[in-house]
Amino acid sequence: MEEKTKSKYISEMLNKRTKGKDYENFVINQIYARIDNPELEIVTQKCVRPTKGVDITNLTKVGKNHYLIDLYFPQINFAIEVDEGHHENVENQFNDKQRENLIKGSVSCDIKRIKICKPGTKIPQNYDDIIQQIKEMVVEIKGKISEWEKKNNQKLKWITNDEKIKGVKNCKVFDACEAIHFGGITKVLNLLPGIKHSKLYQRCVKNFDIYSIWIPVLSVRLDDGTVKTANGWENFINEDKDKIIEYPSDEKYNKKLDTYNAPTGSSPPKWGSRKRVVFMKMKDDFGNNCCRFLGVFKPDHIEYENGKQKRIYNRIATTVTFAEIVRKS
Incomplete structure (x- = not known):
């Protein structure tokens, strides 16, 4: 990553994401400046679906079971919350797009806190x-960096998302274990040998002989029970991210895709022949559209729920080579 691009990233993280939050902005800038380590990656207002070990007390909620962490350092898995004397209205701070940000890397770490106000009051401390x-927080962070360097026997290095994508291109392998944000299906396709899409590719599925590349839009179930969908299609993924459930948009699609009437007690039919290389649409740390590789999924079976078709995909692999995707049958 060029220094100019890195500087822009840091500048936006330290300013744009904490706009209107004076104490939070002050604390985060102070911490980052005092650490004085350009190889330490910084993420502000990180959206997460907490796992065990995450204290969600006082975290800002932005949808069902999704929260924001004020400051996060992904390399050392260290998070900080700035506890001010009030909590701003979430709906006024974050738009609906952030509610759709379901597939984000969850964190499992202790969250340290800096208290702005005197205990039990809204009066700021001096x-x-x-x-x-x-100062105490900076000492702890530097200690975490030293621990990481000793454990990994190397100096901390900030590997940017662009550099990670270059690594994927060189290795010619998609790996679900790598937290890489791809720009969209067009950029994904342009990584593959012999496949070039200079113009924006509009569809969410690209078929090859054995595989399909699939970038579905994940549906969002809001707190009031309603479901936000893309063109009526409902796509849900489980907590382990190894099973996708898809509902066709309406009865017309149900009839078109499957006219099978399952006899009582029989197993529902399987469908399709292609394995699916799945990238899920999401938001990056700045709220921009992108996608992340989840793995290779295989159509498993069809169920019927209240007369509606329900298609189940199970993950069968977390890596796939470029050559395998484009291979002829």
Whole structure:
């Protein structure tokens, strides 16, 4: 990554994402400046679906079971919350697009806190008390960096998303274990040998002989029970991200895709012949559209729920080579 691009990333993370939150902005900038390590990656307002070990107390909620962490350092898996004396209205701060941000890397770490106000009040502490907390936090972070470097026997290095994509292109392998944000289906297709789409590819599926590349839009079940969909198609993924459930958009599609009437007690039919290389649409750390590789999924079976077709895909692999995707049958 060029220094100019890295500088822009850091500038936006330290300013744009904390706009209108004066104390939070002050604390985060102080912490990052005092650490003084350009190889430490920084993410502000990170959206997560917490796993065990995450204290969600006072985290900002942005949808069903999704929260924001004020400051996160992904390399050392260290998070910080700035506890001010009030909580802003989420609906006024984050639009509906952030509610759709379901597939984000969850974190499992302790969340440290910096208290802005005096205990039990909304009265800010004095400057020296806040600065002392910041200094103690910086010492802890530097300690975490030293621990990481000793454990990995190397110096900390910020590997940017662009550099990760270059690595994928060189290795010619998609790996679900790597947290890489791809720009969209067009950029994914352009990584494959012999496949070039200079113009924006509009469809969410690209078929090859044995595989299909599939970038579905994940449906969102809101707190009031309603489901937000793309063109009526409902796509859900389980917590382990190894099973996708797809509902066709309406009865017309149900009849078109499958006219099978399952006899009582019989197993529902399987369908399709292609394995699916799945990338799920999501938001990056700035709220921009992108996608992330989830693995190779295989159509497993069809069920019927209240007369509606329900298609089940199971993950069969977390890696796939470029050559395998484009291979002729």
